[in-house]
Amino acid sequence: MVTGADVAFWLLAPVMVLAAIAMVASRKPVHSALSLAVVMICLAVQYAALDAPFLFAVQIIVYTGAILMLFLFVVMLVGVDMKDSMVETIRGQRPLALLAGLAFAALLILAVGNAATSPGIGLEEANGAYGGNVQGLAGLIFHRYVFAFELTSALLITAALGAMVLAFRERLGEKKTQKVLVAERMRRYAKEGEHPGPLPTPGVFARHNAVDTPALLPDGTQAETSVSATLKARGQVLDSSELSQATQQTLRAITSNDDDQEDEQ
Missing domain, CATH: 1.20.120.1200 (NADH-ubiquinone/plastoquinone oxidoreductase chain 6, subunit NuoJ)
Known part of the structure; x- marks a missing residue:
């Protein structure tokens, strides 16, 4: 059936x-x-x-x-x-990963073979022993395997703390205040011409807000600093020249009107 x-x-x-x-x-x-x-x-x-x-x-x-x-x-x-x-940040991780893969394959083969050869208990019988699926899981987790469950929780907490410790970087100098950061931005603006304000956001005004589409400047040109360097390296930046045609046409119309008014004067 x-x-x-x-x-x-x-x-x-x-x-x-x-x-x-x-x-x-x-x-x-x-x-x-x-x-x-x-x-x-x-x-x-x-x-x-x-x-x-x-x-x-x-x-x-x-x-x-x-x-x-x-x-x-x-x-x-x-x-x-x-x-x-x-x-490869950790030496020898590839051979260890290969051994772990072989061990997992052997465990999977044994599990499938055991399931195919041994008679199955049946899900209905297993659930009926505790009165239901949820009750059965609760009985196994918090009664029969409570020690293994708590040990797994402690292992996960230890792994999280270890990741925090490994990712922690000791500060070598004094933390810069907002006043110091503003002064540095203004010095870079005076020496190198770097804009002191925030970078333009990606997207083309209200027409497009994807992170792979460059922002448009008031004259219709693309703002190259508005797209992530990672997307540029991958070659995944979209060309927004078609979307900027309306802006460029408006700019040319305004410029031509100004030129006509100057000629009339």
Whole structure:
């Protein structure tokens, strides 16, 4: 008898496999993150088809909606240069990653083999032992595996503190005040001609607000400083010359009117 869970599996399993391959094979981090989002959403649908509503909600809200989207937004805002990403900051990490991959493959083969050869308990029987799916998870997490759960929490907190310690940079000089920063900007403006104000924002007035579109100056030319240097290095900056034609036409009309008035005088 074909159930809804079987249909969901055979429909979504190929999509999950293709998205997982795309996540590994993609050269751009944003594409990898989007492929991972597809895998997580399909996995959440599998949980829903197997009558696991709690895991379905956690998969969507926590993993797909919070952690993955946060990672995706950070990658899109900060940007990752391909040259920097290829630099090996920790020596010997590639052989260790290879060993970890082989160990994970062996563990996966053993798990699949065990699931194929041993008789399954069944989801209904497992949920019925505690009175439901949510009650069963609560019983396992806070009773049977409470020590492992708390140990995992301590491990995550330790990893977060370690990341903060590694990312901390000791200040070598005195922190500059706002007054000092303003004085430095004015000196650079006097010596090098650098504009002391904030950089122009990306986008073309109200017509376009994408970060890959340069801003337009009052004369219709592009403001090169309004686009991130990372996008310039990737060659992903859009050409806003077509959008600036209306501004240039208005500027030429105003200039021609001024010239006509000067000729009449």
